[in-house]
Amino acid sequence: MSSAIDPDLLIGADMFGQLDTDARTAVLAAGTVRPLAQGRLIFSQGDPGVTCHSLLKGRVKIVQARPDGAQSVIRFIGPGEMYGTVAALMDRPFPADAVTVVDSLEVYWPVGVMRQLMGRYPEIAMGSAASAGTRLFELQDRVGELAGEKVEQRIARALTRLMRQAGRRTPQGIEIDFPITRQELAEMAGSTLHTVSRTLAAWDDRGVTSSSRRHIVVCKPHVLLELADPA
Amino acid sequence: MSSAIDPDLLIGADMFGQLDTDARTAVLAAGTVRPLAQGRLIFSQGDPGVTCHSLLKGRVKIVQARPDGAQSVIRFIGPGEMYGTVAALMDRPFPADAVTVVDSLEVYWPVGVMRQLMGRYPEIAMGSAASAGTRLFELQDRVGELAGEKVEQRIARALTRLMRQAGRRTPQGIEIDFPITRQELAEMAGSTLHTVSRTLAAWDDRGVTSSSRRHIVVCKPHVLLELADPA
DNA sequence: CGCGATATTGACAACGCTCAACTCACGTGG
DNA sequence: CCACGTGAGTTGAGCGTTGTCAATATCGCG
Structure with missing residues (x-):
């Protein structure tokens, strides 16, 4: 049945x-x-x-x-x-x-x-x-x-969109609740997996995100939002 | 009345x-x-x-x-x-x-x-x-x-869209039937008026277009379509 | 254990943006 | 009718961002 x-x-x-x-x-x-x-x-x-x-x-x-x-x-x-x-x-x-x-x-x-x-x-x-x-x-x-924004900003926008859509609260921050590759993030942002990799690495260093293989946690959402939309 | x-x-x-x-x-x-x-x-x-x-x-x-x-x-x-x-x-x-x-x-x-x-x-x-x-x-x-295309291609796409939407047949080719500035074309294509100016100048040289102040005629539409969408 | 998928990192080149100066067309008003 | 001002366009030089190429590192799965 x-x-x-x-x-x-x-x-x-x-x-x-x-x-x-x-x-x-x-x-x-x-x-x-x-x-x-x-x-x-x-x-x-x-x-x-x-x-x-x-x-x-x-x-x-x-x-x-x-x-x-x-x-x-x-x-x-x-x-x-x-x-x-x-x-x-x-x-x-x-x-x-x-x-x-x-x-x-x-x-x-x-x-x-x-x-x-x-x-x-x-x-x-x-x-x-x-x-x-x-x-x-x-x-x-x-x-x-x-049309106009720089790559880092576009990646930040893509990530914030994912946060809202598929974010799960965890002690470390907001986690994207499904596996996503750098390639896919690049295809959202209109960039390349290389640049996405470098960008995420930089954000990880700053503690904004914590990313690993097919997995992203946004530790400092406010910083990311600021990157996505510099007031 | x-x-x-x-x-x-x-x-x-x-x-x-x-x-x-x-x-x-x-x-x-x-x-x-x-x-x-x-x-x-x-x-x-x-x-x-x-x-x-x-x-x-x-x-x-x-x-x-x-x-x-x-x-x-x-x-x-x-x-x-x-x-x-x-x-x-x-x-x-x-x-x-x-x-x-x-x-x-x-x-x-x-x-x-x-x-x-x-x-x-x-x-x-x-x-x-x-x-x-x-x-x-x-x-x-x-x-x-x-997301992915180069500037010349995006400008070509913007122009083809204008052709279809506001094109008027003339002996010289297809004319955009309202005044449009390089600035506006740039804002459609996600570029700058400088690059649009250079690009149009190059096309004019090749006889693809014939542009003047706030006025564009596409003389070789097939070439433009090819630029917009390289098969 | 080995292979494929994923990710990292460096070097390099180039596309196109920024800045700047100048020209040209046109309309307005003296 | 010409002087002038403004908006539009052109063109050159320089450089930064980012894509491209290439090599290597890891992870996970069969």
Whole structure:
């Protein structure tokens, strides 16, 4: 009996949190839940967007491949967040890859089913629109940042974003709660793993961060914030 | 009698083009039409977003000020496009300034009125959502571009975007149909007016473009596209 | 134990920003 | 009609930041 999926897994989700238990159960039942091993490609840039996804557990990165072979990490997805939804609802190809960075659990729905669910539970449609708007603004900010700022500042911004999104309080400071490589941080900040390595080493020396293999703890968040946004 | 505004001005608008003439007339009547002199600030970053705007004639730029004083041009608006809408519908402050770059004519609606119009004419709401989705994807692409590419390539991309958006066919090539400074192009590409000046000079030498004061013609669009996106 | 993935570190080169001086076009007002 | 001022653009020199190349070190897993 693998069918006993806990509908409460959706409680934390932006888009389903406001639904009552019955509704959440129905929403979950309409989709397919599946575990995904680390490193698994969920959908690819260019694939027709025919499914909407929501992450229940784990962490997923949305990555855009550039023609020259380099990659950009557009965003990281945590539990409760949706992805692929905008492309699917617009009948467009997915604009980027989705890859799990740790073992994860997701639900997905064919877009037709999701449209029905949105019709039945308007909260979902509202939430979806709101979240798209929020992302629009975030991306505008990022465009501004990437356009003019120096590398250290961009890396600091990337890290602060990760802190807010995936930070866990520990005695040593705020820890990024999933494994992340310098390469990935570089792909977020628009830099190279070399520069990221040097920058983190410098911050470690100053006690701002404490980083090791695929693992980062921000010991002095206020200093990092200052680096990200010099008043 | 300044009230005789031609409802056909809305025909070209993404969001109102599908409405019949009566509907367009009603939509126009519900808003306020006003001329705006060049250089006029329409709304400011941080202002409460209480109005939705649509450009009838002219050209508007959306500019984000960065803390260090530098600016980023997020996008240019042409006739038929809306701006300020997402912020207003989300009850958020405007995330950037809107400034006219030539003498223009706009309509604007208080957001409450726009909500009513969307209720009455769902096409408007649909169009609005679709356009937000499109912009989301465009911004994702820009993030990818700004992150890794060299300056010449970013300038080429900015120019190609302008070509598509504001290009007019002429015997000499495709002309950007509104006055644009090197400074503004630099703010689009995330560079400086100096580098843009040098780059344009080089392109002019090669016959790719023909630029003069606040005026650019792309003589060899295919070459520019190749510069923007080396296969 | 060995291999692949990850990270570190140094040397070097260059891209493009900063600073600075100058030119040119245009509109304004005397 | 010309003088002037301002905004826009050009061009050169210098240098810092950061990417590139290369070699080495570690970690973790099979």
